Each structure stands twice: as structure tokens, then as C-alpha cells.
Amino acid sequence: xxxxxxxxxxxxxxxxxxxxxxxxxxxxxxxxxxxxxxxxxxxxxxxxxxxxxxxxxxxxxxxxxxxxxxxxxxxxxxxxxxxxxxxxxxxxxxxxxxxxxxxxxxxxxxxxxxxxxxxxxxxxxxxxxxxxxxxxxxxxxxxxxxxxxxxxxxxxxxxxxxxxxxxxxxxxxxxxxxxxxxxxxxxxxxxxxxxxxxxxxxxxxxxxxxxxxxxxxxxxxxxxxxxxxxxxxxxxxxxxxxxxxxxxxxxxxxxxxxxxxxxxxxxxxxxxxxxxxxxxxxxxxxxxxxxxxxxxx
Amino acid sequence: xxxxxxxxxxxxxxxxxxxxxxxxxxxxxxxxxxxxxxxxxxxxxxxxxxxxxxxxxxxxxxxxxxxxxxxxxxxxxxxxxxx
Numbered sequence: 388x389x390x391x392x393x394x395x396x397x398x399x400x401x402x403x404x405x406x407x408x409x410x411x412x413x414x415x416x417x418x419x420x421x422x423x424x425x426x427x428x429x430x431x432x433x434x435x436x437x438x439x440x441x442x443x444x445x446x447x448x449x450x451x452x453x454x455x456x457x458x459x460x461x462x463x464x465x466x467x468x469x470x471x472x473x474x475x476x477x478x479x480x481x482x483x484x485x486x487x488x489x490x491x492x493x494x495x496x497x498x499x500x501x502x503x504x505x506x507x508x509x510x511x512x513x514x515x516x517x518x519x520x521x522x523x524x525x526x527x528x529x530x531x532x533x534x535x536x537x538x539x540x541x542x543x544x545x546x547x548x549x550x551x552x553x554x555x556x557x558x559x560x561x562x563x564x565x566x567x568x569x570x571x572x573x574x575x576x577x578x579x580x581x582x583x584x585x586x587x588x589x590x591x592x593x594x595x596x597x598x599x600x601x602x603x604x605x606x607x608x609x610x611x612x613x614x615x616x617x618x619x620x621x622x623x624x625x626x627x628x629x630x631x632x633x634x635x636x637x638x639x640x641x642x643x644x645x646x647x648x649x650x651x652x653x654x655x656x657x658x659x660x661x662x663x664x665x666x667x668x669x670x671x672x673x674x675x676x677x678x679x680x681x682x683x684x
Numbered sequence: 685x686x687x688x689x690x691x692x693x694x695x696x697x698x699x700x701x702x703x704x705x706x707x708x709x710x711x712x713x714x715x716x717x718x719x720x721x722x723x724x725x726x727x728x729x730x731x732x733x734x735x736x737x738x739x740x741x742x743x744x745x746x747x748x749x750x751x752x753x754x755x756x757x758x759x760x761x762x763x764x765x766x767x
Contacts, residue, residue: 429693429694432691432696433693435762439724439751536694537694537764603723603755604722604723604724606710606711606723606725607710607725607726611710612726615726616726616751619751619764622693623693
């Protein structure tokens with residue numbers, strides 16, 4: 388049986404761990420609120436842009452002059468998986484889930500005989516190196532910025548576009564965790580290059596002028612506008628993924644730390660009982676010794 | 685009144701009713717009043733002038749990289765940066 392002193396040390400150690408997890412939980416809760424607000428603030432822009440790009444590209448579909456960002460390179464061989472993860476760990480299964488989604492996609496693509504490359508945005512995606520040591524195209528650290536700016540998404544997007552222009556890949560998918568609620572984060576994969584245009588009319592709200600039936604003037608022209616908007620759209624998709632990720636990360640961490648705090652509490656209870664029993668046993672033994680000593684006299 | 689919205693990826697900067705907005709389009713500046721014909725235009729880096737009322741001194745907002753859309757609901761400017 389563990390000695391009294393060892394138990395005491397153990398209890399104290401668990402107590403200080405509990406203090407840390409409790410503090411982390413509260414910090415995550417505070418950050419979650421901010422991240423959630425940021426994600427919401429970014430929504431109008433993304434929705435607007437998406438609606439415009441969708442309506443324009445449907446009009447121009449099949450045209451010869453459309454940008455390769457819309458029509459693709461004509462090949463479907465090299466797939467780039469952009470894996471957006473967090474910069475820090477201790478967030479439960481948050482990063483693991485994103486990475487797992489990306490790996491599942493990679494296996495699926497490889498089974499079809501495609502070449503898969505990875506683009507890591509965020510430090511915690513590096514575990515992929517272990518599984519695909521030769522397929523990492525780039526490792527982009529997001530840095531320890533306090534708040535995510537559009538600038539960071541821009542950097543990633545510009546890099547992606549340059550690689551696309553250089554013919555390094557044919558299709559790009561983006562993996563991140565969608566923020567559903569503080570308790571639920573859903574890892575999702577989404578094709579960003581070439582733009583996946585949904586054919587259904589239902590998901591395009593009638594915000595865009597084209598649906599009003601009115602004749603819309605274009606300056607310079609449809610192709611020109613689309614050529615300008617498509618690269619921007621990539622940046623926005625990346626930015627949106629980052630914002631969703633930031634909110635999901637904090638939500639996930641809050642949960643993980645809440646569980647950790649509770650577990651530490653249970654452990655302290657268990658250890659205290661054990662400590663008290665051991666102490667009682669020691670006292671009983673001492674008493675028995677004294678009594679039997681007295682009787683012997 | 686013209687409903688005017690200025691949106692950046694980070695937030696909705698403006699959403700208000702104004703008299704007129706002059707937008708620096710790629711092919712030249714254009715002013716948007718209420719009832720403007722539907723229009724889509726790319727925007728060059730420059731300054732938006734917002735006239736709250738007729739004849740008022742315009743308020744200028746510098747914008748970078750963007751796109752403007754006029755429809756029945758009003759004018760929406762999507763800019764990458766606005767200050």
C-alpha cells in the first residue's frame with residue numbers, strides 16, 4: 388500500500404492539474420464567444436460572394452473563356468488536400484477528427500489511383516507527416532496571432548493559387564471543422580478548386596439581381612468580373628474555414644477541459660478516501676501495538 | 685433613400701440608408717442613387733464617397749479590392765479592406 392506521504396503528494400498534484408484545466412476551460416469559454424462572433428460577422432460577405440459567383444458561373448458555364456478556377460485543368464490526377472488545423476493542442480479530438488477526415492479522403496482517392504498531396508495550414512496537422520512523409524506539399528504555420536485576420540487567409544490562398552497556376556495540382560479540397568454548437572464540431576471536406584457550382588437553384592437565395600428578371604449591366608463584363616471574383620472566392624473560403632475552425636477549436640477545448648476538471652475531481656475523491664483509510668489503518672495498528680504491549684506487562 | 689451596405693470579410697461595416705454613393709469602379713467612378721438600374725462592377729482601390737443627404741459633404745471610406753452590386757434592394761459593396 389502506498390505510504391501516507393506518497394498519497395498526500397499525489398492528491399496535491401492532481402489538485403494543481405485540476406486548477407490548470409479549470410482555468411483553461413474558462414479561458415476557452417471566453418475565447419469561444421469572441422470566435423463565434425467573428426465567424427458570424429464573416430458570414431454576410433461569404434454568402435454574398437457565393438451567391439454572385441454561383442449565378443455568374445452558371446450563366447457562363449460551358450463558355451470557352453472561363454477561368455481554369457471554374458472549369459478545372461481538364462485533368463483529375465493530382466489532388467491537393469488543404470488541412471486546416473489549430474496551432475495548439477489540448478482541444479480534445481478536434482485536430483484528430485480533421486486529420487482523420489483528410490486521411491479518409493486520401494485513402495479513397497488513392498484507391499482510385501489518384502495522386503494525393505497535402506497542404507498543412509496549422510501546426511497540428513503535422514501528424515500527417517507520419518503517414519504520408521513524401522506527400523506534404525507545404526507546411527504553413529498560422530502563427531500565434533491573437534485574432535485571425537483576413538490577411539492570413541489571403542497568404543494561404545495566394546500560395547494555393549500560385550501552385551495551381553504552376554500546375555502543381557488539379558483539384559483542391561479543404562478540410563476543417565464546422566462549428567455547429569459549443570458541444571458539436573463537424574469535420575468537413577469541401578472542394579474549393581475548381582469551384583464546385585451547385586446546380587440546384589434552391590440554395591441560391593434571390594439576393595442576386597439576376598433572379599429579379601431585370602437586365603443587369605456588367606462592368607467590365609461577366610468574364611472580367613468572374614476572373615476577378617474567383618481568386619477572391621478561394622481566399623474567402625479559406626478565411627471562412629479558419630473562422631469556423633477557431634470557434635470549433637475553442638468549443639472543443641472547453642469540452643475537453645470540462646471533462647478533465649471533472650475527472651480530476653473524481654480522482655481527488657478516490658485518493659482522499661484511500662488516504663483516510665490508510666491513515667485509519669496506521670492508527671489502528673499503533674493502538675493494537677500499545678494495548679498488546681501494556682497487556683504483556 | 686438608397687440602402688447602402690459595405691461588407692468586409694471580417695464584418696459588416698455599414699448598413700444604412702443614404703442619398704447617394706459614388707463608387708470607384710474599374711472603368712470609372714459611378715454614382716448610385718435610389719432606383720439605379722441593376723449593375724455589377726468590380727471596384728478599384730480608392731475611396732467611396734457617401735452622401736447622407738442631397739448636397740451634404742461626402743464622407744469618404746477608403747476601400748481595397750472589391751466588388752459592387754446594385755439590385756432592387758440597394759447597393760452592396762464587398763471590399764477586402766475598408767477604413
